[in-house]
Amino acid sequence: MIARRLFATNGWFTLLLLVSGLLAVEIALHVKAQIKNGRGLFPTTEETRESAKDPETGLNIFSPNSTIKSLGTTIVSNAYGLRSPQISTKPQHGEYRIAVMGASTVAGAYTPRNEQLFSYRLADMLKRRKPGRRIGVINAGIPGYSVSSMRTMLERRVLALHPQLVLLYSGFNDIASFCQAASTRSRRNLSLPYIGLPSKLLLPEIVKKNTVDMRISSEISGSLPAKPFRIPPAALAAYRAEIEAMARQARRAGADFAIVSSLTAHRAGMPLEQQQDLSKSALYYYGKCLDHQSLNATLAAMNSVQRSVAREYGIPYIDLTRSVAGGRANFVDSTHLTVAGEEAVAEALTPHVIAQMD
C-alpha cells in the first residue's frame, strides 16, 4: 500500500514524505554528531553536561570539576568551571599568577587536551625560562563570551584569585553585537509567543556551513557583493568602554594588564582567494551583515580600539600578528588555533610576559 502511495499523486502524502524526510535527515545528523563528537541528543554516562551557570557571575562556564568531550576535544574543568588547573584562592608564596581572559580561542575550542592550550604552554615556557619560580596561569576563556562577559568574569571571579598579570585576548564575538546594533531597531511590541522549531537544529546549520562557497563564489561575476557596513558608533564606544573598565579594574586590584591582539587565519598580503577561503567560518557566522571587505574593516576597527586603550592607559599592547603566522598550519578555521597555533602563541607571548615579570 505504501509503495502504491509513493507512486500515486496525493498532496497530503507528499507533505508527509517531505516532513518525514527532513526529520529523518535531522535525526541522522544528530546520530552522526553523537558518534563523531560525543555531542548529541544522548550524553553517555562518562560525560557530564557541558555547561553550567556560575552563581557568582551569572555567566555560562564549563561544568565545574568535569571532563567534557566535545568536538574531538577533552575539556577538563576546574572547580571554577574554567579549562584551567585547579587554582588556590590565593597565590602560593612566590607564585607569579597570570590570568588570560577571552572566549573560545582562549578556551581552545578545537584543542584536544588542556595541556596543549597556549595558557598551559605559556606556563611551561615561563617555568623553563624562570627556573625555581612558581608560575600559575588561569585560563578564563569561555566560548561565546563578549568583552562585557569577560569584564564581569574578571571583576567577580578572576581578580579575587589575585593574579599579578591579566592578559586580554578578546577575540571577535563582539561582531555579533555590532551587527545586531546596526540592524533595524525592533519596536516595543507586546506579542504573544509561538512555537517554532528548536534552535539547535543541525540541518540548517550544516547546509549553511557547507554552502558558503555557493554564496561567495565569484567565478563568473569576478566580484563579490558589497555589504556596506559601519560599526554603529555607540556599539564601538560600548566595546571600548568594556576594555577600559577591565584595565581600570585590574589596576585597582594591583594587577598589571596587557592587551593581546586577536588573531585571524587570513592576513592582508595573502592572495584574495586564500583570504576568502580562510575567513569562511567568520563569514558563516557574520555573513548576514558583513562581506569579506567589511569583515576586515571591522576587525581592524576592533584592534584599533584596543591599541588606543592601551596607549591611553599606558598598558602594553602585544601584537602577535607578526610572530604568529596565519594560514591552516596555525588555525583550524578563521580564528581558532590548532595545536601548532597554541604553541606559536605561547612562544610569542613568553618574552612579553617575562618583561612584565621583571
Added chain:
Amino acid sequence: MSVTSPAFFIFSALVCLALFALGRRDALKKLLLVAVSLYFYATFDVRFVFVLLSLALISFAAGRLVTTAPDARARKRRLLVCIAVSLLPLFTFKYMPVIIEGSGTNPLGLDGLLGALILPIGISFYTFQAISYPLDLYRGTLKHTASFLDLVCYLTFFPKLLLGPITRAGQFLPQLERPLRIADSAAATSGLWLIFQGLIKKLVFADVLAEQFVEPAFSDPTDNGTLFLVIAIFAYSFQMYFDLAGYTDIVRGVSRLMGFELPINFNRPYLAASISNFWQRWHITMSSFFRDYLYFSIGGSKYGNVYLNLIITFVAIGIWHGAGWTFVVYGLLHGSLVGWERFRREARKRHGLPTEPTGARLVLSILITFTIVSWARLLFRAETLGDAGIYLRSLGNVSDLSVPVSDIGVALLILSALMHFTPPAWAEQLRGRIAAWPSAFQATLAGIGVFLCLALPTTSAGFIYAQF
C-alpha cells in the same frame, strides 16, 4: 510569525489538522479559525487585535445600516458615513502622524501620543476588506448580510491578514456558507506547489536580489557606478514582484489546504504592453479594488472628466502605499501615463489605426513598459524625493563599470528575466507535469527547494509590502 518561518507552517499544519478533526461541525470550524487568526495576529502585537476587531464591528454595523436604510438616498448616506468611519483607524495610525510631523505643529498636544503609535501590520489591507462588505451589499454583489461570526471569520482569516490578497466580501463570504472541508488530494498537491513556488520566489529570488543589488545600490548610490545602479533598478522590479508574489503564493497555498480560495494577485505583470495593461496584471486585487470602488464611483469614463478621474484614482493608489510625497508623485506619474495612453488609443481608434501593438512593436512596447515601470519604482524605494534625486545624479558615475555581485546574484537576475519574459504557457505546462508526478518525486523536488531556501539567502529581508 513570518509566513516564511517554520513556525508559520507548523501553525498552519496544526490548524489543518484541527479543521480535519472537527469533521462537519462548520460553526466550530469558524470559531476555531477566528481564534487562531486572532492568536496569529497577536504574535505581532496583542494591541493590533483590538484594531482588527473594532473594524469588524464597524463593518458589521455598516452592513446592517446599509441594508436597513429606508430609501436609496439614506442607503448612500449611511454607506459613505460607514466608509469614513472604517477609514478612521487607517488614517489615525498611518497618515496622521506623518501629517502632524510634516506640519511642524502639535495640535492638542497629540504629538507625543501619535509618536507612540505603532502601525498595525496589515491595516492597509484589512481596512479595504472591511469596507468591501458594506460596498458589496450596497451594489448587490452580496445578496444578504452575513452573520457576525462569518464576517469576523472573513476579516480575520490569518493567511490573508497581513499582506492580502485584498479579498472582497463577495469573494470570501460565499465560501463560508458552503460546507467547510480541507483540501482533497488534488487541491493539496496544487496548494503545496503554490507554497513551494512562493518560498522559492521570496527566499531565493527576492531576498538574494535585495541583498546583492538593491540594498547596496540604494544605501549609498554615490558609492556605485552607473552600470550597477541601472541594473539595480531592474533588479528592484524583480525583487518587488517575487516578494509580493511569493507571499501571495504561500498564503494562497495555505488557504487552499484549508479549503479556501483566495484571488490571484499577479498575471505576468512585466509582459504588459502598456501602463494600463500593467495595472491589470500587477497587484490585481488592489488595483481592481480602486478601479471598482473608486474610479467607477467618481464617474470612471462615463461621467465627469475621465482623465481627472484617472489621476485621482492613481494618486489614491500612491497614497495607499505610503504617506509621502514620493508616493503622490508616483501616483501622478502613473495616472498621467494611463491618461495619455487612453488619449492616444482613442485618437488611433478615430483614425482607424490599430490600437494594440503586434509583432516587433509588441516586443518593443513590452520592453518600454517594463523600463518605465522599473524607473518609476525609484519613487517607491527612495525615502524622499531628494533621495531619488541623489540616485539619479549618481548615474553620472560612468567611469565605474563594476557590478559587485556574486555568481548567485548574476544567475538569479538572469533567471528572473527569463522567468518573466518567457511564454506563460511554458510555466503552466511545467506546473501540470510536476502535478502529475508521483508523491515521492514531488517530495524530492520539495526537499531540493528546502535546501535552496536554506543555502542561498544570507539575510532574511522582511516583506516590502509590510511597510505599507
